[in-house]
Amino acid sequence: MTLIYALAAGALFGIGAYLVMRRDLLRVVLGVVVISQAATLTLMASALGFGAAPIYPLPSGAISDPLSQAMALTSVVIGLATTALLLVLVLRVVDVFRSQGLDEVAEDEVAQEATLDAEHALGHEDEEAAAR
Amino acid sequence: MSHPTPLAWLAVVIAALAFGACLLLAMSGGGRVDIPWIPSLGIRFELEFDGLAAMYALLATGIGVAVFTYGAGYLPIHLHHAHRPRDDDRRFWPWMLLFMAAMVVLACAQDLIVLFVAFDLTAVASYFLIGFDRERRDARGAAMMALLVTVTTAVLMLIGAVLLSVEHGTSSIPTLIDVAEAGPVTTLATLLIAVAALAKSAQVPLHFWLPRAMEAPTPVSAYLHSAAMVAAGVLVIGRIHPLLALEPMVLDGLLVIGVCSIVIGGLLSLAQDELKQVLAYSTVSQYGYVVVLYGLGGPVAAGAAAFYVIAHAIAKSALFMTAGTVILATDETRLSRLGGLVRPMPLLAAASGAAAMALAALPLTIGFFKDELFFAAATERGPLTGIVAVLAAALTLAYIGRFWLRLFAGPLGIEPHAVPRLLVVPILVLGVLGIAGGIVVEPFARLAEAAASVTYGAPVAIHPAYHLDTRPENLMALAAWLVGAIILVAAPIRQPIVTRVAVLGGRLGPRRWYGALLQGLSRLSDAIHGEEVRDLRRSVAAVLVPTGVLIGIGFLATPSAWDYRIGDIGREDLPVVVLLGLGVGAALTVTRDPGRLRPVLALSVLGFALAAVYAVMAAPDVALVAVLVEAVYTLVFVAVFAVLPLSQRAAASAAHTARRRRDLAAGVIAGIGAFITIWAALSREPSQRGDALELIRLTPQAHGSDVVTVILADFRGLDTMVEITVLAVAVVGATSLLRRGRSW
Amino acid sequence: MTLLSLAILIPWAAGIALVAVDGRRPVVGWAAVATLGGTLVALVALGAEVLTHGEVVVTTGGWPRGVGITLRADAAGVLFAVLSVGVLLAATAHLVMGGVRERTFPGIVVLLAAGLTGLFLTGDLFNFYVFFELAMLASYVLATYGGSRRSLGSALVFTLVNLLGTFVFLLSVAGIYHVTGTLDMAAIGARMDAVDPNAGILIAVGFFVAFSVKLGLFPFHFWLPTVYTGARPAVAAILAGGLANVGAYGLLRFGGELLPRELDLAAGALVVIGAASVLYGGVLAISRHNGSEMLAYSAIGQVGYVLVAVGIGGPVGFAAAVMISIVNSLNKVLLFLTTRMRGAIVGWAFLLGALSVAGVPPAVGFVAKMELFRAAADAPALLVLLFLGSAMSLLYAFQIYQYDFWRTERHGPRSHRSQLAVLGIVAAVVLVAGLWPEPLVYLSDAAARAVGGAAVVVGDGTVVSDGLPAVTSAP
Amino acid sequence: MSSIIGVVAPRLLGPALILAAAIIVKGYADVGDGFSAGVIVATALALRYVSLGWELAERSLPVLRRAPQVATAGLLIALATGFAGPLVGDPPFTHYPRAGESVIHIGTLELITAVVFDLGLFLFVTAAFVVLIHHLARLAQGGPR
Structure with missing residues (x-):
């Protein structure tokens, strides 16, 4: 099962990463959810023992590792929190940029960078030239 | 117009007092200060007014008195010519005094680090003095050049000092002179210090800053570029000469x-042809x-x-x-x-x-x-x-x-x-x-x-x-x-020759190289910056790909038992395998589907499949929360995505396909990296029994039966507390984005 | 023990209370400042206790180590906590004096402080992760403040990239747990030796990436310039001076205590990446036309030094890394705060910061540079690199100084007197620490010893030191 | 489909609350904790939002308006429980009665501070989700900005 878990978690991580890189911002949020699922699965898979649920009265055989379960629970909630924030952020960006693409945001950035730079470029380059 | 300001007189008086004090000290046979400064590194604030110190301190203060007096008369006229207020000399005299003080400390310094500090202080002061006419572009440029050349080379001095102190366990110059023997480290270190000193004394090929520094008001040139700043270089050489002399090659250099x-x-x-230029080059020559x-x-x-x-x-x-x-x-x-x-x-x-x-x-x-x-x-x-x-x-x-x-x-x-x-x-x-x-x-x-x-x-x-x-x-x-x-x-013969030398020097000389270096750096900087802003700033792949590469290198380059396990797959594992396959398949459809609703539903299939996996793995708590959270996700995404229009841009261009391929490659790299890491970790069993057993054992003592719940509320309650605070911050962040922080 | 609890509780409780009220009211802002001040006092007192009596350890619920969460204050943790909270205090005070515009700012910044203190004072891996997330979420929210298109766009990328970073971190946490069976940092350090280095190194890469993203090391830095230039100066100061410490601390703690062998194996790679960062940040900072952008790239270059120092390792290397982190923090706060201020003292403050960045006395930067040279004394190639780096830093810092301050005075009304006072205090710290560097050197040494002193392990992986209760098996 | 939700959703709240109460009361003994209880209640409320629209949902349950305060209170209760220990010289997150001491039972409910912690958790999670849902619903259903 080791390999199966690793494969599944790796595949989810890769799929999530691919989604995060898409230009559609809402898909980016989905990507983060998938990645967080990958992380939770990994935490669960990293348990040191598999068996019955760790609830008293304990059965005599093997018991599942409760610590990794507790970690998985915490990480699920944290994943939920981050996703919520990211989703709202994306909604705001969509609202402000009137676009759902990371590309448009990037183009905007390039344009702003250029205007910002142009303000000072001449004076600055002259200053640099003076030091030569 | 030409009356000196009170500040100027104050400076002159201080210089005179300093000169008097130095004279007294010199005649009374010196004195020393030796207090711990950075004891952790064994660096002491060690000053001694010895012969060398006396000479340079007397020069710095004595010539200082003369030049300060001159400056007291000069500066008001200078400022008047430049239409600047008289009290602009408050940008002048403090630096002159700081310079003098740094020079005296430099003269007396017996510790290489103290020496370096004073050395750099003179450079900083000189920056402001050379650039005193800061409204003039050339003055600013000259100041910058002097700073760059002298401070950059001073770093070499620091390196030399550190090398010596690491090699010999002390940075005290007298001790070093006692204990140091010829050796590659010592030679290198002293050589580095010598380079710094030579640059300061405006020696070829690092001399070019000095003629430019003539942009400074004349009192500055008269002080810094005759008796003080340039003298600092030879002072350092004079101070560490016994170390330099350990290696004859250094002396030959x-x-x-x-x-x-x-x-x-x-x-x-x-x-x-310019008066001060004649003198500047003469200083180069004289030193x-x-x-x-x-x-x-x-x-x-x-x-x-x-x-x-x-x-x-x-x-x-x-x-x-x-x-x-x-x-x-x-x-x-x-x-x-x-x-x-x-x-x-x-x-x-x-x-x-x-x-x-x-x-x-x-x-x-x-x-x-x-x-x-x-x-x-x-x-x-x-x-x-x-x-x-x-x-x-x-x-x-x-x-x-x-x-x-x-x-x-x-x-x-x-x-x-x-x-x-x-x-x-x-x-x-x-x-x-x-x-x-x-x-x-x-x-x-x-x-x-x-x-x-x-x-x-x-x-x-x-x-x-x-x-x-x-x-x-x-x-x-x-x-x-x-x-x-x-x-x-023989002016008629002489002048053409020296002019030609000057022209040649201008064309091939170090200053040209220096300028080209700065310009090249600046161009390189702009080129990379442009690239970064255009392509990389918004790219998440820019993080994932290096990560994948690092993991690959780590994977291949580490000595290993190559112990990767496939693990047993029994019949009872079959449901897990099927569910995982279902989840991954669902996730894959998310990548292909251009719509809104179906990806969300596919995602919830993934979520519920994983929840089922956790249930099979005997983790009912996780399964419960996973189901609940998945329900929330589905609800929220459906509600939110339903109201958002699809992206307007058509998605068929060649650039888009190329981009898609690139993302795919990056995604595959990220996935493989994650897979290798996870597999590597899961393949190894812990060397000792896990703490989990202890948790299980102690659960009844915490008055509980469900170990996971007890962990969450008791053993690791702190984690849970932080976790819900994280949730709180997320909610607060959301409100601040949506309603400018109004909570309701 | 009480101090340790207090240091975590004060900002936490106050933060929760503060996010619930309207932070635009001055009294709320000042309450945030007071809270940070109180936290700082508690931390300093804790630090004094640590330095005199050794590290303070407490396990939650009084359970045995490994069962409860270990909270631990050692020299490194407390030093970084003091530094970060100090930075937050200065930046918050500065911002509050100028008028807070966001309702949630004071609360969020205090919660950020809670997250940072927690992660610096915990001795438990997973607890580190959750505090880490707390700090990160608070900083995502901070990054969105300002509301301009630019800051929103940059906040999005900041959030995305760092989210990926924390998920990678989480994968590594899972890996560590699986191979060692414990979450207690000291126990992990002891048990990692028995783990196959191949698995160890892959796990280590995960941590490295997470912290590199936080630090903004090349090539994980692409988010950084936009965020630092898009954010308000005080927020940029908080991110660059406060949050980035997490990266430096993480590298030291995880490299020195948890994964020393992996650190050894990867030392060469770390040095190379650090060197690349130094050069990349340095080159790009040259010829940037505004102060914030220069500072952003300068930050990338300067953290390269941290990595180089960690790569060199040993007590000297670690001490240098701690020292550089401290100095970086101070520089960045000082310089970012100056970016939109006016008044005579601003130029002086920037000058001090520029000198410090360039490592020129009397500002404190030169001490860090000296420590770095000491660490790299045996490696001529590194000395060359450090020389180039410091030459470039001098160039870019003074280019901006000259253009922004020396060429002309900044026009417009002078900044608020109290803001100038905050700036003056930070500047004074930079200056005094340069004139009297002994405390800083001493503390860096102590911190380096704290993270470098992993438990001693004999052959079969049995822990013989560090007082960890023996792990007994279940009945 | 939506009509089913419209009928079911408003009636889900009661059962959800009972379920949540059960989860908290049985405490450490079985699966589930304050968090799951909170999410269950919040989900039921979310369904109300979906079926009734945000304005109607809030008008029908005015108590929702108190969500931010409840969330803060919940967090502070949990935090206070966690850090009560240091007040009397015990480590943080010490729960009372301590290990091995006897516990008073009221049915399956054990009177231990961990339950208080769980209760704080429940209050916070429920309220926090409500706040989040409130804002998202306003946004999605075009509430005034």
Whole structure:
């Protein structure tokens, strides 16, 4: 099962990463959810023992590792929190940029960078030239 | 208009007091300060007013008094010309005083780190002084250049100091001199320190900042570029000379650089037309003498070097001040337009004549002895250095003669206006000092002897005197005067040659390289920056790909038992395998589907499949929460995505396909990286039994039965508390984004 | 123990209370400042206790170590906590004096402080992760403040990239747990030796990436310039001076204590990446035309030094890394705060910061540079690199100084007097620490010893030191 | 489909609350904790939002308006429980009665501070989700900005 878990978690991580890189911002949020699922699965898979649920009265055989379960629970909630924030952020960006693409945001950035730079470029380059 | 400000007088008084204190200290035999400074590193704030310190401190404060007095008169006029308020001198005097203080500390410093600190402080002060006329672009550029060259090279000094202290366990110079032996580290370290010192003393090829620094107001040039800043370099060499002398090659290097500086500085000085430029290149050349002397080594040279510094400082600061006075009086900076000033300004002519004679080493000036000692040291080494010494002295005579004659002799160029007395008196004092030193040389010689003893590491005795015989020094002096006079007179032949040298230097010289380096850096910077802004800033792949690459390298490059396990897959595992397959398949459809709703539903299939997996893995708590959270996700995404329109852009362009491919590649890299890491970790079993067993054992003591719940609320309740705080921050963040922080 | 609890509780409780009220009211802002001040006092007192009596350890619920969460204050943790909270205090005070515009700012910044203190004072891996997330979420929210398009866009990328970073971190946490069976940092350090280095190194890469993203090391830095230039100066100061410490601390703690062997194996790679960062940041900072952008790239270059120092390792290397982190923090706060201020003192403050960045006395930067040279004394290639780096830093810092301050005075009304006072205090710290560097050197040494002193392990992986209770098996 | 939700959703709240109460009361003994209880209640409320629209949902349950305060209170209760220990010289997150001491039972409910912690958790999670849902619903259903 080791390999199966690793494969599944790796595949989810890769799929999530691919989604995060898409230009559609809402898909980016989905990507983060998938990645967080990958992380939770990994935490669960990293348990040191598999068996019955760790609830008293304990059965005599093997018991599942409760610590990794507790970690998985915490990480699920944290994943939920981050996703919520990211989703709202994306909604705001969509609202402000009137676009759902990371590309448009990037183009905007390039344009702003250029205007910002142009303000000072001449004076600055002259200053640099003076030091030569 | 020309009355000095109170601040200026205050500065003069402080300088005078400092000079008095130094004089007292020197006569009372010195003193020392030694307090722990950074005990953890064994660095002590160690100062000692020894012979070397006395000489440089007296120069810094003594010349300081003269120059400050001059500056008190100069600055109001300077500011007036530039239409600046009189009180702009508050940007001036504090730096001058800081400079003086740093110089005195530098002179006394017995610890390499303290030495470095003082050394850099002088550079910082010089930046502000050189750039005092900050409204002028050239002044700012010059300040920047001086800062860059001297501070950057000073880093080498720090490296050298650290290397020495790591090698020998101390950074105290006297201790180092005691314990250090020749070796590669010591040689490298001292070499680095020497480079810093040479750059500071404006030696070829790092001399180019000095002529540019003439953008500074004249008092700054007169102080920094004759007796203080440039002297700091040779002071350091004089201080660590015993370490340098451990490796003869280093001394030979000094010799070569010194000779180059003498020749290049001298030739370029002859080629200049601007008054202060002539003097600047002359300074390059003159400090070349001192460096040559240190390169020669031995007691005679050490004595000569010290004496040379004294004589040069007196003469050169007087000459700089002369240049400043002439410029203020005539508003002209070019030698070719000036002349005949001896009649309108006789006092100035006489005073600066004395200084010029001293620099040119004519008899009855202190300068005569500097060359006498120089020649003695040079001939000691061999005939070749002797010949070089004569040529050097001839060059000096020529350029300084040219300078003075062009200014004061010949027909009147420009009629000067009257100048305040403060602009002449300090020059006169220094001129008289130069003559006095030529008559009563004893005090100066003693000062130089004490300094040289520190440099040489053993008592040194020098005996400058007039000897009316045919000893080599005298013959060499005569030869130098003769050759110098010839060069001076043969202007029609001389000028084309030196002009050509100057042009060649401008084209191939280090300054050109320096400029090209800066420009190249700037262009490189712009090019990469443009690339980054265009393509990388928004790219998440830019993080994932390097991560994947690092994991790949780590995977391949690490020694390993290559212990990757597939693990058993029993029949009872079948549901898990199926569910995982279902989840991954669902996730895959998310990547393909361009719509809104179906990806969300596919995602919830993934979520519920995983929840089922957790249930099968005997993790009911996780399964419960996973189901609940998944329900929330689905609800929220459906609600939110439903109201958002699809992205408008058509998605068929070639660029889009290429982009998709690139993302796919990055995603695959990220996935493989994650897979390898996870597989590697899961394949190894822990070396010891897990803490989990302990958790299970202690659960009844925490009054519970469900171990996971007990962990969440008790054993690791802190985690849970942080977790819900995280949730709170997320909610707060959401409200602040959506409703500007209104919570309802 | 009480101090340790207090240091975590004060900002936590106050933060929760503060996010619930309208932070635009001055009293709320000042309450945030007071809270940070109180936290700082508690931390300093804790630090004094640590330095005199050794590290303070407490396990939650009084359970045995490994069962409860270990909270631990050692020299490194407390030093970084003091530094970060100090930075937050200065920046918050500065911002509050200028008027807070966001309702939630004071609360969020205090919660950020809670997250940072928690992660610096915990001795438990997973607890570190959750505090880490707390700090990160608070900083995502901070990054969105300002509301301009630019800051929103940059906040999005900041959030995305750092989210990826924390997920990678989480994967590594899972890996560590699986191979060691414990979450207690000291126990992990002891048990990692028995783990196959191949697995160890892959896990280590995960941590490295997470912290590199936080630090903004090349090539994980692409988010950084936009965020630092898009955010308000005080927020940029918080991110650059406060949050980035997490990266430096993480590298030291995880490299020195948890994964020393992996650190050894990867030392060469770390040095190379650090060197690349130094050069990249340095080159790009040259010829940037505004102060914030220069500072952003300068930050990338300067953290490269941290990595180089960690790569060199050993007590000297670690001490240098701690020292550089401290100095970086101070520089960045000082310089970012100056970016939109006016007044005579601003130029001086920037000058001090520029000198410090360039490693020129009397500002404190030169001490860090000296420590770095000491660490790299045996490696000529590194000395060359450090030389180049410091030459470039001098160039870019003074280019901006000259253009922004020396060429002309900044026009417009002078900044608020109290803001100038905050700036003055930070500047004074930079200056005094340069004139009297002994405390800083001493503390860096102590911190380096704390993270470098992993438990001693004998052959079969049995822990023999560090007082960890023996792990007994279940009945 | 939506009509089913419309009918079911408003009636889900009661059962959800009972379920949540059960989860908290049985405490450490079985699966589930304050968090799951909170999410269950919040989900039921979310369904109300979906079916009734945000305005109607809030008008029908005015108590929702108190959500931010409840969330803060919940967090502070949990935090206070966690850090009560240091007040009496115990480590943080010490729960009382301590290990091995006897516990008073009221049915299956054990009177231990961990339950208080769980209760704080429940209050916070429920309220926090409500706040989040409120804002998202306003946004999605075009509430005034």
